[in-house]
Amino acid sequence: MLEISRKNARIWSMLGMRRVVGIMLEELAGSDEHFIFATADLGRYLGAADFEDKYPGQMIDVGIAEQNLIGVSAGMQQEGFHVFAGTYATFVTARALDQIRVNLGYMNLGVKLIGAAGGLSDGNFSPTHMALEDIADIRPIPGIAIISPADGAEVVKAMYALAEYEGPAYLRLTGRANTPVIYTEDYDFKIGKAVCLKEGTEIAFVASGTIVATVQKAAAELEKKGISCKVINMHTIKPLDTQALDELEEFKLLVTVEEHMAAGGMGSAVAEYMGAKAKRPVQQIIAAGHEYPHAGEYEILLETCGLTVDGIVKKVEGRYRELQNGR
Amino acid sequence: MKSRNELELMAKDMRRDAYKMAYNSGTKGAHLGGGMSVVEILAVLYGAIMKYDVSNPSWEERDRLIMSKGHGGISLYAALKNVGYLSQEEIDGALHGDSDYYEHPRKNIDKGIEFSGGSLGQGLSFAAGMALGLSKRSNDKSRVYVILGDGECDEGSVWEAAASVIHFGLKQITVIIDLNGLQYDGSTEHIMRLGNMRSRWESIGYDVFEVDGHDVLALQDVFRKESEKPQVVIAHTVKGKGMSFAENRVEWHTAYLTEELYRQALKELEIC
Numbered sequence: 098m099l100e101i102s103r104k105n106a107r108i109w110s111m112l113g114m115r116r117v118v119g120i121m122l123e124e125l126a127g128s129d130e131h132f133i134f135a136t137a138d139l140g141r142y143l144g145a146a147d148f149e150d151k152y153p154g155q156m157i158d159v160g161i162a163e164q165n166l167i168g169v170s171a172g173m174q175q176e177g178f179h180v181f182a183g184t185y186a187t188f189v190t191a192r193a194l195d196q197i198r199v200n201l202g203y204m205n206l207g208v209k210l211i212g213a214a215g216g217l218s219d220g221n222f223s224p225t226h227m228a229l230e231d232i233a234d235i236r237p238i239p240g241i242a243i244i245s246p247a248d249g250a251e252v253v254k255a256m257y258a259l260a261e262y263e264g265p266a267y268l269r270l271t272g273r274a275n276t277p278v279i280y281t282e283d284y285d286f287k288i289g290k291a292v293c294l295k296e297g298t299e300i301a302f303v304a305s306g307t308i309v310a311t312v313q314k315a316a317a318e319l320e321k322k323g324i325s326c327k328v329i330n331m332h333t334i335k336p337l338d339t340q341a342l343d344e345l346e347e348f349k350l351l352v353t354v355e356e357h358m359a360a361g362g363m364g365s366a367v368a369e370y371m372g373a374k375a376k377r378p379v380q381q382i383i384a385a386g387h388e389y390p391h392a393g394e395y396e397i398l399l400e401t402c403g404l405t406v407d408g409i410v411k412k413v414e415g416r417y418r419e420l421q422n423g424r
Numbered sequence: 425m426k427s428r429n430e431l432e433l434m435a436k437d438m439r440r441d442a443y444k445m446a447y448n449s450g451t452k453g454a455h456l457g458g459g460m461s462v463v464e465i466l467a468v469l470y471g472a473i474m475k476y477d478v479s480n481p482s483w484e485e486r487d488r489l490i491m492s493k494g495h496g497g498i499s500l501y502a503a504l505k506n507v508g509y510l511s512q513e514e515i516d517g518a519l520h521g522d523s524d525y526y527e528h529p530r531k532n533i534d535k536g537i538e539f540s541g542g543s544l545g546q547g548l549s550f551a552a553g554m555a556l557g558l559s560k561r562s563n564d565k566s567r568v569y570v571i572l573g574d575g576e577c578d579e580g581s582v583w584e585a586a587a588s589v590i591h592f593g594l595k596q597i598t599v600i601i602d603l604n605g606l607q608y609d610g611s612t613e614h615i616m617r618l619g620n621m622r623s624r625w626e627s628i629g630y631d632v633f634e635v636d637g638h639d640v641l642a643l644q645d646v647f648r649k650e651s652e653k654p655q656v657v658i659a660h661t662v663k664g665k666g667m668s669f670a671e672n673r674v675e676w677h678t679a680y681l682t683e684e685l686y687r688q689a690l691k692e693l694e695i696c
Contacts, residue, residue, distance in 0.1 A: 154560060160591075165549045165584035172553020175538075178560070196581070199543050200550065204531050 098257070099124060101250045101283040109249025112144070113274035114307075115213045117249045119144015121256040122181065126152040129260070131178045133157060137166040139184040143213055163192040170208045171200035179207075179260070185219075186212025186228030186269060194234055201265035202238035209259050210235075215245065215269040216306060216356025217385065217398040224389035228269075233361025235267045236335055242266040242288055243334040245355075245363075247309035248279040251332060254286035262288060269306065271356055273395055277310030279330070291338035297327035300417060301345045301378065304354040305331045305363055308404060312354050315409040324417060334363045339370055349420055351378040352413050356404060359384040381416050383409060426472040431640035435467040438502035439666050439693055441515055445498055447686040449519040455527065457676040458573060459498040461604040461637065461661035466496075466503040468643040469569060478508040481534050485565040488554055490539045492547020493573035493602065494528030500537070501525055509536035545579025548572065548599065552585055555594040564596070571600045575607030578616045589654050590629035598647070598655045599630070602637065604663035608677050625656040637661035668692055 099105065099120070109117045122145055126132045134140075134148055135157040149156040157173070159165045163184060170182040183189065189212045190197070200206055212231055219226040235241055242264060246252045252270070259266055266288075284292070294309070295316060304312040309330050316326035327348070329341055345351055351371065353364035364382035371377045385402040399405055403412060439460070446454040470476075474487040491500050501518050504510045510525070518525035524532065528542025539550055551570040558566050576582060589597050601621065609615050618624075625632045631651040635642045637659030646657055663677075664670030667689045670679070681689065 157556065157592075159584070159588050162584035162588070164545075164581040165552070165588055168546055168549020168581070168585060169553035169556065169588060172550040172555075173557045174553070175550075176554050176557025176561070178557055195543055196546055196549070199540060199546055204540050 099253050101253065101280060103281040106248070106250050106278045106281045109253070110276050110278045111274060112249065113276055114246070114249060114252050114270040114272055115142060116144035117252045118183065118211060118213070118256070118270065119148070121253060122148055123151060125181070125256065125260050126155050129179060133173055133178045133180045135159065135166055135170045135173075135180050135182040137161055137163045137184040137188065139213065143183050143211065163188045164196050167193040167196035167200055167208070171204065171206045174206040174208050181209045181211055183211030183213065185226060186215040186231045187226065190228070190231040190234045190267065197235070197241070198238055201241055205240055205264065207262070207264050209265070210267045211270065212267060213270050215271045217390065217402065218271060218273045218395050220390060220392060220398045221394050223392040227389070229358045229385050229389070230361065231267075231269060232334055232357050232363060233365070236361065236366060240264055242336065243269065244288065244332055245269040245271065245305040245334055246332055247306060247330050248276055250278075250280040251286065255332065258286055258288050272307035276307050279310060286332070289333045289336045289338055291341040292330040292332065293327065293341070294330050295326065295328040297325040299325045299348060300350045300352060300413060301327045301329065301348040302352050302354060303329045303331045303363070303367055305334060306356055308354055308356055311404065311406055312409065314406045315413065318406060318410045319414060322414065324414070331363060334366055337366050337370060342367060342370055345378060346374060346376045348378040350413070350417050351380045352383060353380065354383045354404070354409060357384050359387055379420060381413065383412060426644065428641050431467055431471050431644065434471045434506055435464050435640065436693060437506055438463050438467055438499060440690065441502040441505055442498045443681065443686060443689050443693070445501065445515055445518050447681045448516060451680045452520065453678040453680040454498055454519055455495040455678050456498065456667070456670060457606065457663040457673070457678070458493060458495040458602065458604065460665040460667065460670070461663050462496040462571060462602050463499050463502070463665065464638045464640050464643060465571065465600055465602065465659055466499050468640050468647060470503045470507050472644050473647045474569065476536065478536070481509070481536060484563060487567045487569065488538050488551070490547040490551045490568065490570045491529060491541045492539075492570055493544065493576050494540070494542025495573065496571060496602070497527055497529040497541070500529055504536045544573070544576040545581040548582055548585035548589065551597055552589050552592065552594055555589070555597050556592055558596060559594065567596045567598060569598050569600060571602060573607070574601055574603045574605065574612050574618060575615070577601065577618055577621070586625070586628055595652060595654050598657060600657045600659055602661050603658050604661040606663045606672065606674055606677070610674055621658055630654050630656040632656045632658065634658045634660065638665055666693060666696070
């Protein structure tokens with residue numbers, strides 16, 4: 098087992114999530130002869146350049162053919178193999194969506210999908226390589242877990258957990274290299290169980306992915322202004338930790354933050370659950386919006402979409418003051 | 425080796441069961457067109473070619489059949505009943521009501537159904553994955569048969585899968601193309617030209633055989649051929665085969681049997 102330590106956290110942060118995946122693919126392949134890493138011409142990108150040499154016979158590259166990637170992975174899973182299938186987030190989801198419905202949803206085959214560049218991180222290429230609808234694509238399909246880790250350590254924890262998880266799942270990677278660090282020591286990670294990173298009483302933040310670190314900073318800024326904030330890392334978007342959400346009924350404002358279109362993502366999932374409650378906070382969904390952003394560097398895109406510390410503080414404080422004035 | 429008589433008798437029994445299933449399911453209609461074109465293919469596979477053990481459905485060395493064109497479900501059920509996977513009672517209630525035997529078959533390995541087909545263009549990828557799994561387990565006993573419709577070959581995903589079967593050297597795969605020449609909107613030639621199917625598959629690296637898809641002995645011979653490459657069997661068939669009023673008729677893709685037509689179909693079956 099890889100150790101969650103300050104030193105490793107620093108290395109994983111430097112590498113970025115997709116190369117942490119590469120390390121974990123080797124880790125899992127080494128302990129399970131039935132482990133298969135399948136990809137659609139994106140092995141090197143996922144840090145698996147040496148994987149095939151080290152674990153011959155445990156890698157399948159189908160070329161640039163995502164529909165086939167899903168079907169082949171599902172056929173192998175049915176024959177008793179444990180398949181992790183990875184490529185770009187938007188291609189591993191939207192491009193092969195009906196294959197995912199039939200093979201992973203309907204037939205319930207436990208293939209684990211890995212989507213690199215979830216959100217805006219490769220937005221310099223253009224919206225073709227942004228994954229801003231992937232959560233919305235997968236979320237309605239019955240039985241597929243969706244996990245969006247907050248940092249490199251959580252990628253490690255999530256992949257160990259997924260190796261033990263029977264059902265199908267989608268692991269969404271966000272951020273580039275030098276991702277922020279949330280966890281420097283071991284902690285309890287369970288699929289479907291959110292982690293409270295900070296207690297508070299007035300505003301509750303629920304976030305997932307590398308944006309969690311930004312949310313932590315935004316919460317600290319708001320605390321300086323005298324507003325008490327709770328921060329929840331909702332690393333599992335499906336199944337949603339409804340117990341954690343039940344504890345938010347008394348808050349004034351619930352803010353969900355994600356690198357995704359405003360429609361259909363984690364914020365929508367939270368709203369679907371909270372909407373049925375008689376007592377609930379007002380919800381503010383902070384996301385990438387409703388339009389495809391202009392191509393650009395990651396940091397610039399985050400800024401344009403208001404997904405920075407300042408952007409979040411401004412929006413949330415504004416809404417909080419309105420609520421204080423009864424609006 | 426089975427005799428022509430034995431195999432034709434099996435095909436006849438399957439047609440009788442299929443007509444009954446279609447008739448029992450009422451006026452919502454059943455996929456009789458593409459169902460009837462694969463009857464002999466399935467009769468020969470289940471009656472003479474494939475290895476399986478009804479009392480041990482997950483038997484490692486069984487041959488696997490992937491009905492990619494789930495539209496042939498009605499005939500798959502008839503075959504599975506004929507060999508003992510399904511009971512008469514189960515197929516009598518099929519295709520309607522609360523039966524688990526849907527119009528497009530749902531995966532149920534205990535009942536001999538390996539794959540949930542119907543969303544076209546997916547079965548060959550799945551078969552490739554299964555064959556890869558078999559190879560990695562050093563199982564060189566099992567074959568994987570995949571039945572595709574000719575209209576289904578419009579799907580780009582068929583060709584993604586077709587290339588990977590060759591690339592990975594999955595010579596235990598036999599692709600069977602039910603070339604009945606019709607798809608939902610019209611003839612395959614009119615809707616989306618398939619080109620020269622033989623040369624399309626050969627150019628990727630398959631051993632391609634062509635056969636009359638209703639000639640049981642010819643089918644039996646072709647399925648017994650050995651190759652060093654994955655195989656494609658192009659079966660020339662007739663959509664709606666066996667029912668004179670439905671043969672080669674686009675509107676019989678999905679249609680229902682009135683009592684009169686049901687009786688006529690049975691009568692034609694007894695004459696032939």
